Amino acid sequence: RFREDTGEAIGILKTGAFNAITDVPRVKVGQVTLFSSSDIRTGVTAILPHDGNIFQQKVPAAVFVANGFGKMAGISQVNELGNLETPVVLTNTLSVAAGMEGLITYTLAQPGNEKVRSVNAVVGETNDGFLNDITGRHVRPEHVLQALKDAKTGKVDEGNVGAGTGTICFGWKGGIGTSSRVLPSKSGKYTVGVLVQTNFGGVLEIKGIPVGKNLGKYFLSDQLNDPADGSCLIVVATDAPLSHRNLERLAKRAWSALARVGGIASNGSGEYVLAFSTNEKVRIPHNQPGPTQTLEEVHNDAMSPLFLGAIEATEEAILNSLWAARTVSGKNGVSEELPREQVKKMLKR
Amino acid sequence: RFREDTGEAIGILKTGAFNAITDVPRVKVGQVTLFSSSDIRTGVTAILPHDGNIFQQKVPAAVFVANGFGKMAGISQVNELGNLETPVVLTNTLSVAAGMEGLITYTLAQPGNEKVRSVNAVVGETNDGFLNDITGRHVRPEHVLQALKDAKTGKVDEGNVGAGTGTICFGWKGGIGTSSRVLPSKSGKYTVGVLVQTNFGGVLEIKGIPVGKNLGKYFLSDQLNDPADGSCLIVVATDAPLSHRNLERLAKRAWSALARVGGIASNGSGEYVLAFSTNEKVRIPHNQPGPTQTLEEVHNDAMSPLFLGAIEATEEAILNSLWAARTVSGKNGVSEELPREQVKKMLKR
Amino acid sequence: RFREDTGEAIGILKTGAFNAITDVPRVKVGQVTLFSSSDIRTGVTAILPHDGNIFQQKVPAAVFVANGFGKMAGISQVNELGNLETPVVLTNTLSVAAGMEGLITYTLAQPGNEKVRSVNAVVGETNDGFLNDITGRHVRPEHVLQALKDAKTGKVDEGNVGAGTGTICFGWKGGIGTSSRVLPSKSGKYTVGVLVQTNFGGVLEIKGIPVGKNLGKYFLSDQLNDPADGSCLIVVATDAPLSHRNLERLAKRAWSALARVGGIASNGSGEYVLAFSTNEKVRIPHNQPGPTQTLEEVHNDAMSPLFLGAIEATEEAILNSLWAARTVSGKNGVSEELPREQVKKMLKR
Amino acid sequence: RFREDTGEAIGILKTGAFNAITDVPRVKVGQVTLFSSSDIRTGVTAILPHDGNIFQQKVPAAVFVANGFGKMAGISQVNELGNLETPVVLTNTLSVAAGMEGLITYTLAQPGNEKVRSVNAVVGETNDGFLNDITGRHVRPEHVLQALKDAKTGKVDEGNVGAGTGTICFGWKGGIGTSSRVLPSKSGKYTVGVLVQTNFGGVLEIKGIPVGKNLGKYFLSDQLNDPADGSCLIVVATDAPLSHRNLERLAKRAWSALARVGGIASNGSGEYVLAFSTNEKVRIPHNQPGPTQTLEEVHNDAMSPLFLGAIEATEEAILNSLWAARTVSGKNGVSEELPREQVKKMLKR
Numbered sequence A, B, C, D: 001r002f003r004e005d006t007g008e009a010i011g012i013l014k015t016g017a018f019n020a021i022t023d024v025p026r027v028k029v030g031q032v033t034l035f036s037s038s039d040i041r042t043g044v045t046a047i048l049p050h051d052g053n054i055f056q057q058k059v060p061a062a063v064f065v066a067n068g069f070g071k072m073a074g075i076s077q078v079n080e081l082g083n084l085e086t087p088v089v090l091t092n093t094l095s096v097a098a099g100m101e102g103l104i105t106y107t108l109a110q111p112g113n114e115k116v117r118s119v120n121a122v123v124g125e126t127n128d129g130f131l132n133d134i135t136g137r138h139v140r141p142e143h144v145l146q147a148l149k150d151a152k153t154g155k156v157d158e159g160n161v162g163a164g165t166g167t168i169c170f171g172w173k174g175g176i177g178t179s180s181r182v183l184p185s186k187s188g189k190y191t192v193g194v195l196v197q198t199n200f201g202g203v204l205e206i207k208g209i210p211v212g213k214n215l216g217k218y219f220l221s222d223q224l225n226d227p228a229d230g231s232c233l234i235v236v237a238t239d240a241p242l243s244h245r246n247l248e249r250l251a252k253r254a255w256s257a258l259a260r261v262g263g264i265a266s267n268g269s270g271e272y273v274l275a276f277s278t279n280e281k282v283r284i285p286h287n288q289p290g291p292t293q294t295l296e297e298v299h300n301d302a303m304s305p306l307f308l309g310a311i312e313a314t315e316e317a318i319l320n321s322l323w324a325a326r327t328v329s330g331k332n333g334v335s336e337e338l339p340r341e342q343v344k345k346m347l348k349r
Helices: A002-006 A075-081 A093-109 A141-150 A244-260 A304-324 A340-347 B002-006 B075-081 B093-109 B141-150 B244-260 B304-324 B340-347 C002-006 C075-081 C093-109 C141-150 C244-260 C304-324 C340-347 D002-006 D075-081 D093-109 D141-150 D244-260 D304-324 D340-347
Strands: A028-036 A040-048 A057-067 A088-092 A122-126 A176-182 A191-199 A230-238 A269-277 A292-298 A328-330 A333-335 B028-036 B040-048 B057-067 B088-092 B122-126 B176-182 B191-199 B230-238 B269-277 B292-298 B328-330 B333-335 C028-036 C040-048 C057-067 C088-092 C122-126 C176-182 C191-199 C230-238 C269-277 C292-298 C328-330 C333-335 D028-036 D040-048 D057-067 D088-092 D122-126 D176-182 D191-199 D230-238 D269-277 D292-298 D328-330 D333-335
Touching: A002 A304, A002 A340, A028 A141, A040 A093, A040 A141, A040 A191, A057 A075, A057 A244, A057 B075, A057 D244, A075 B057, A075 B075, A075 B269, A088 A093, A088 A141, A088 A230, A093 A122, A093 A141, A093 B093, A122 A191, A122 A230, A122 A269, A176 A304, A191 A304, A230 A244, A230 A304, A244 A269, A244 A304, A244 C244, A244 D057, A244 D244, A269 B075, B002 B304, B002 B340, B028 B141, B040 B093, B040 B141, B040 B191, B057 B075, B057 B244, B057 C244, B088 B093, B088 B141, B088 B230, B093 B122, B093 B141, B122 B191, B122 B230, B122 B269, B176 B304, B191 B304, B230 B244, B230 B304, B244 B269, B244 B304, B244 C057, B244 C244, B244 D244, C002 C304, C002 C340, C028 C141, C040 C093, C040 C141, C040 C191, C057 C075, C057 C244, C057 D075, C075 D057, C075 D075, C075 D269, C088 C093, C088 C141, C088 C230, C093 C122, C093 C141, C093 D093, C122 C191, C122 C230, C122 C269, C176 C304, C191 C304, C230 C244, C230 C304, C244 C269, C244 C304, C269 D075, D002 D304, D002 D340, D028 D141, D040 D093, D040 D141, D040 D191, D057 D075, D057 D244, D088 D093, D088 D141, D088 D230, D093 D122, D093 D141, D122 D191, D122 D230, D122 D269, D176 D304, D191 D304, D230 D244, D230 D304, D244 D269, D244 D304
Parallel strands: A088 A122, A230 A269, B088 B122, B230 B269, C088 C122, C230 C269, D088 D122, D230 D269
Antiparallel strands: A028 A040, A040 A088, A057 A269, A176 A191, A191 A230, A292 C292, A328 A333, B028 B040, B040 B088, B057 B269, B176 B191, B191 B230, B292 D292, B328 B333, C028 C040, C040 C088, C057 C269, C176 C191, C191 C230, C328 C333, D028 D040, D040 D088, D057 D269, D176 D191, D191 D230, D328 D333
């Protein structure tokens, strides 16, 4: 991983034990990788906010749409009702429907949901159509169910895995990455965990080193004068008890980390951040007696350390996605991994 | 239809020839109705902005989310890029994914789209789960393809048809409705057409007559103390050349018409308005040479007559949906049609 | 007032004791009317959410921008932080700055605010420039201070008073209006109060009676083919403990009531709704120990009765503004009052 | 300036002739600095999009609210109508009203505006209350008029000048900064210019060098454990012919540059970006014959180079603001300038 391999930290805050989104207690990640024949390079990454019945025990959530050129499903309900009632599924652009079908099937089948007839499936995507036979729509609902079933806490696989199997980032092989930060005690000791699916472009910089420029591969360069497109999906989890409104603010900050590595949110780069809180003090039961609910929430003035944590973790998650990814050949050619040894030399300054 | 049967006009503007969304030149509507066994009561309604390749010749569009409790797909891209690149499909809540699959298959198969690997499918829904076996997910992608194939200009079927087959409105059988308005010459002679899928509640009023109250069926009444939920999808078409921004404004006004018939946008009532312009002067080619495009757009100051037209047409479309709908029994019971003769007596004041 | 004079109710819910925004406990209204020489026809209307130090004890609030053609100040902070830290001031378009100065002076002078150096003044406006010498900017900060000082609970003056002194609505003299609704016990017995400053146009309808059309005065008619412009400011208060998010939803519904009387939100009609909650269980202290706060909030599922209340109260507040207003001559001519006796005859159907 | 003093470039694009917002043809900047007695440390910075009558010849514009904790005036109208009808004024938090008064007076007095009675004054602010006697409200409308009168093309003063006289950035003296980028010919050769008023915090980094950490002054450090608050106002000008929608997208990218220097958009940091286009092909006349207008606009696919330009210019503008600022003592103490020589050593890696 970036930190271990380079000896370089990102930012000033400490990481959690796994330096992963799963450092947020109860969060689980499950992934299914579809890598077969010469052109199936795709998959599913599922994030579960807790291991109960999520529909019956919804979590506060918000989506920030940084660049809406994308097909993420379930956005408007998350932002209207302020909550998430399914796991979050990431996959490829043309498999959002399969992701929804999987989540609906999963939710309807959960004990306690027998009477449910409305499910807001949340599915994000990026376009892996360079390496993957995307129009073949190889992701099926059963892959989603498998990812949900396999989900676990602890270590998270990164790089060419799940929804990151076929993605490309800054012209190099991208994929899934994750990282986390733990706030100091005086700031509440909360954890912020991030998972990214990186498929975007721009002018790669790592800790200010113009890696893209040094390697001659960047937006508007001769070698990479493509539209820098792609996308980036970011999922932010925290155990801080947050309202929808402050989750939306947190999501916005997470996005700004893309600029730190040279992202430009190019026209075709769909960039979405979904943030949720796992804290039980803000959990939202599906059925509630009486008109009111008691909550305990972080107030505005205490949000800034969380903002910093989300930015740092997002930046490191992106770097981890690049660090873990390996060269892949696929439908339309080869996507090479970042030349890590070269980059490490650049970082020794 | 409401106007013919009651002799009552809605508003001050004239209707188009069909008093339908298809009065906007080139707009086509196709519907597939699934009505079988005792509990399949659902379907698909598709609206096509023109009869060319919509992906290659996108139309300016905007979505106004009035109440985001709903699963409409494709929203963020429409609002980010300001355009629509597929037909609009309406169906039931748990069949949005099927709608997307259908639209993706349709788009990929169109001549000229061979290289396409990203499609923003726009699918709206309301929940027909009282009459329909919604968890059975009976709508399939092929039904969407059929609706698209069957689409035609001219007269539009209303009531228990297509996506309106199983919907309920103000406690009575709802469904699909449509209407249109033509502006006076001094306002540009533009046409505004509206199609609605009515599945929402509140306190029904028709031209100010408290129909719901008179019939003892309204939100918070003893007889109908359910949560007034449901939803309403509204599609607004116009041949006025409008920017995304002014289409969003137009969409917002269309929504306000729900209040005119007693809609309250209850918590569970997902209410979305999609508006698009068919005018060729604002058409957006998928590939464009050079960085700029020349357009001709209605400016802000000339928008107000269109706003009035959208409000009037939406109100009348809702009434038409109620007028055309007929009593249906389904999965969980019977939904009765509005007692039109009684209402007509109330209207004679 | 409309209800007393016509014997007609609006909607199905009961009003509060004063049928005014002041039925929400602790809410106070203060108004200063500037009516002098031949062309000063303007003023200030101030609404206070409680009688403590509002900056130190902020209230949850949200602004819904229905049509942003207007100059309302303080919007972004209300929506970002989810609260209101000053009273709300309404005045004319070119006096928003004076309104801000007044609110800042008021806030800085309150005991306990000695260290304050940032104040988010919330000021709404409509354009009274037909009757009023608006470019003379006759409203001064001291008028704001006077309105705040004079604010009281109980009966609220309506019509040509305060910020409504010079406004015009549907071609007739408009002004300030107010109304309230009390929810049934099973819905929490909460009160929703509304105050409006009416200065907008369209095609006036009262309980479905086409008053504007009958009187030959409506948008696009020969007699009134002006752009139907003007504006409408709506303030919604409630003692229901609501989050920012649900206050925004409430505000949105209040706006839809304009369509019920024939409003079209014409291009030039700035339409803004500010909603706040006075409930102490959601009060937001300026300084809070520790990172979290405990709250008790109405959950999503219990919102619908409040939505209905806000719509009914807004409709009746608009009618009250028209009912109380009287013919005024001013800078550019005469604005006539609604011919109430004629309208009452129309209402007897 | 940063580039000249350090020999370091920011990004890959070329700057304009002045490396300033005034590289966009016709854009003018005027500043008034109030620096007197021991505690008046404030001022006004005005940006004019062209030298004609801006009210009569409006320019397309958009505001992106990154963190709405701020008092920026005129936002909703800019975003609703998609245009700017006054110059943009920056000042301190409690002088927004004075800024509005100045802009209204300026606009009403322009030849050709004799009939104007509605003006949307656009005024941004940051809080200079540490150095400045902000509650004294020393900025007056006449200072705004002076700044507008003095406005000129060419070189722009930076640092402790105009609205930057009393601002603080990352714990060091901040102020006004500016920069620009010119796109390659193949991307349209457009210019993007940025002006910033820096008053925000976080963990300062310059080209990836952890300057804040190295100097022991950063958010959450022992030395600087204040809330990292303040604000940042960003104005983006371009001669590319852009729609409101694409200007809003451009504004969003400009904001992301704050993260590149370690900004975290802390809770109390109001961050707003206003972007406008000076291109005559998208100019919006106040009165237009007929309902439509012909425009020529950059289409979505050609936006990405502009996005890159806005990010680079914003980053460099921030650095320029720090580079030009000098140590100042004021009302509540001293704000020291960035130790540039130390930083230059850090940059030699």
